[in-house]
Amino acid sequence: MKIILVGFGIIGKGVLKAINLKSEHLKKKYGLDLKVAAICDRSGAAIDEEGLDLELALKVKEETRKISNYPEKGCKMDILEVIESVNADVVVEVSPTNIETGEPAKSYMLKAFETKKHVVSANKGPLAVSFKELVTAAEKNKLCFRYEASVGGAMPIINLAKETLAGNDVKLIKGILNGTTNYILTKMEKEQLDFDTVLKEAQELGIAETNPHQDISGLDTAAKIVILANSIFGRDVTIKDVNLEGITRITPEALVMANKSGHTIKLIGEVTDKKLEVCPKLVPVDSPLNVMGCLNVAMFDTDLANDIVVVGTGAGDIETASAILSDLINIHQTIKN
């Protein structure tokens, strides 16, 4: 199976590292021989339909920051042109996220479908903005479109609801889908510190971004619950439809008061066939939703299986690559049959 990797930042590098690490395992266990036919970044691309040397690609990127410097096979070709002209089965789309327009990732995906390539994506932006358009394009061309990595990183959510819990109607999903805000609230509670102090510390540790707006405003969580609403509940909504409140107004005093009644405060995203909400909520301290630090958690309320809760690492390069690999394996098994 040949793939085109679009985007060569932290996640893209994680994908190559994971493929490198697991290539023997994938061959042996699934009969899946993954070759990377092209890698694209802002500078251009490296192309070899026989399969690029992944360690060399990582080295070139590390040393020169530009994949177009890949010896002999590097070029300045435009990403859309690479997707169109390179012979491959799957486009793995991990370019930068824009949760307002979804671009340019959305155009990459549409181009992939147009040229008969399956798509695996970790990109919240286009999924939150143009879910229906993308799914329709995939269906029209009878192609697979998988995006487990877009919500909750390594934590299985979308495939869990659609496949592992097949037969169940999922009535509600709620949880903590952003590790940065969970880290901040956990730290404020444990050490009785105020929001600004903890945010600054999280930024110094690299847990919060220099511009933390998307995380602390709840926008990042909102994008994720929009994806769950569209993919699991069959809705057709965007971020504008989310009832949204962030964590910037939570005080250490509020956390103390919550504790006194056996609760804590978490930024909870919640979605049903009617509800679409992100806001700080009281959570009982002995609830499975009360997970600490950077962990993510999702609770599925189902008609047969009762409540199922899954907890995992919501971010990280190799962790996100894990979800992308499981999507690639699934596509391989679907094509094979």
Added chain:
Amino acid sequence: MKIILVGFGIIGKGVLKAINLKSEHLKKKYGLDLKVAAICDRSGAAIDEEGLDLELALKVKEETRKISNYPEKGCKMDILEVIESVNADVVVEVSPTNIETGEPAKSYMLKAFETKKHVVSANKGPLAVSFKELVTAAEKNKLCFRYEASVGGAMPIINLAKETLAGNDVKLIKGILNGTTNYILTKMEKEQLDFDTVLKEAQELGIAETNPHQDISGLDTAAKIVILANSIFGRDVTIKDVNLEGITRITPEALVMANKSGHTIKLIGEVTDKKLEVCPKLVPVDSPLNVMGCLNVAMFDTDLANDIVVVGTGAGDIETASAILSDLINIHQTIKN
């Protein structure tokens, strides 16, 4: 898809109720038209290859305790003969568990494979005693053999590790796989009561069985980790290989002492490619493994996805039926391709 239901106790009834409840959903969403061609219990069977009336079957069982009383289509045929002679695609095996010999369920499954029928089972006994023999029989006949319901009830464990986390090497699984012991320890901790008092109360509430030996000795958990060892770690072990200790010697004082150091005590099953252990362990109170009451929990330590934790209801008729249904849907999709 035609099924033969072997075993018509609490789980068997749950399976029929779930099929009844979801039959429209299964047709619409998966194109799966489930017909029950035969139902067996100790008294005999009801057989109709065009599909039995499930509500009538439940009513007959409720009122007379014998499925052989099913009007016109009831008979005293032996279960092995039913499996052999009735034309069906899948045997759903939910007869009583014997974790020493695995019988008679094991013979039912072997007969199913011999007569070219797929098997879905919720039965720990034969899986813990004769895993390799059963898997080999299924493979030899190119048939599906699925048993998600045998570990953790509705909580996805086996399919999660094998499918949802595909691409990962699972290095370790540990967790609470028995709701009764978790209920007892939770109650002892919260109310400072001793083991015998809480056990008696749990028996009165129907949470613990009249003969609670298998639960409190850890044998039930041991059977489950043997299934995980064989199915996920590719080992060939039985209950005798488990390093086993139950919860009968835990005191309220031990729980108080654990609490003082920020811990609680849980009956933890743990399996790796070398380890196979069930014993009470200290668990940090803020660990995702610290779940309360009758809940089950499993933590997967993986090479790419980091730690993934799943929490759910480990028992119950409809909950167990949910896992059986997801296995049936998967077999339907495999056959279809």
